[in-house]
Amino acid sequence: MAKLFYVLGASGAGKDSIMNMVREQLRDPLMVAHRYITRPVSSGNENHIELSEQEFDFRINRGLFAMHWQANGYRYGISNEVCDWLAQGLDVMVNGSRAYLPTAKARFGDQLQVVWIFVTPEILQQRLQCRGRESAQEIAQRLERAIAYDSVRPADAIVIDNSGSLQSSTEQFLTQMENTVQGQKIKVAMDSPC
Template sequence: MAKLFYIVGASGAGKDSLMNYCRKALDGNTAPVVFAHRYITRPVGAGHENHICLSHEEFKLRQQNGLFAMYWHSHNLHYGIGIEINAWLQRGFNVVVNGSREYLDVARSLFPDHLQAISIEADPEVIAHRLQNRGRETGSELKERISRNSTLIFDRDGVIVIENNLTLEEAGRHLLKTLLSGIIEHA
């Protein structure tokens, strides 16, 4: 059965970098793995994520017409995963999505037979350094994001944890192995 790999983690943990590592490693590979784009009300080029930018009005239109398999609001932005993932799962593809920790329980209820949550984690000092280097938030915004990262609690039952404190290649290989195997294992 196809898996929906729902990847979560604190801002700065390295989700996008690890997903890009795996996407490049699988480029041209015949493995049945596809990466879903997120539809976000954030300008293109902001956030270092390969996403599809929507206006608030266009997001609302798509949401009202059932064009999202999942959607949530976080950090004053709207995020959505398109209904195309349903067709991909039905055709036997493993699907990788960049999810939200706060939305995990809803995602589990929507995809009870497919969802495998993966949490990308890093030490608080590593995350703080990455967020500072990213430069998207400054001053109080940065402090608020770091504080939120440490206080957000979610149900970790059955979640695969991948530590991303060292090199991109090390954590990337672990994530890639997990995506290709589809076997639930705990790091």
């Protein structure tokens, strides 16, 4: 059964950096879904597709998103292509939302594997300050949110501590991903939710 690696973590925890490095180093095919976001493509380092509010609404109304949510003043969507990829037996990695996790879990069931990336609050604060995208108040809110959501981390999540080097975090991710995929090969395949 193909897996949907649903990558979570606070803004500034290094999700995009780890996902990019995993994508570069993984030997087996792994589909990486782009996010559609109502945020300018020039902000941040995520390779996303910028949509206006009207374009986003159009895609929702046409049922073109497998997942969509709102966070930090923006709207985020993941295209239905992830369903096609999973149905073809391809593993998929997406940059998800902690608040949307219950909905994603209900939709994808056992195919969904949470990857929880975290850093210490001190490092998170430093990273947010260095990137210069948020005000002091917004940084404080993001830190509070990160601490609050850490208490709802699923017990079966792949947990990556990104407080150290990016290479170390990527190695953690690749090792645990491989173990998860190998473990799935001995299970009976289930129907895709899409």
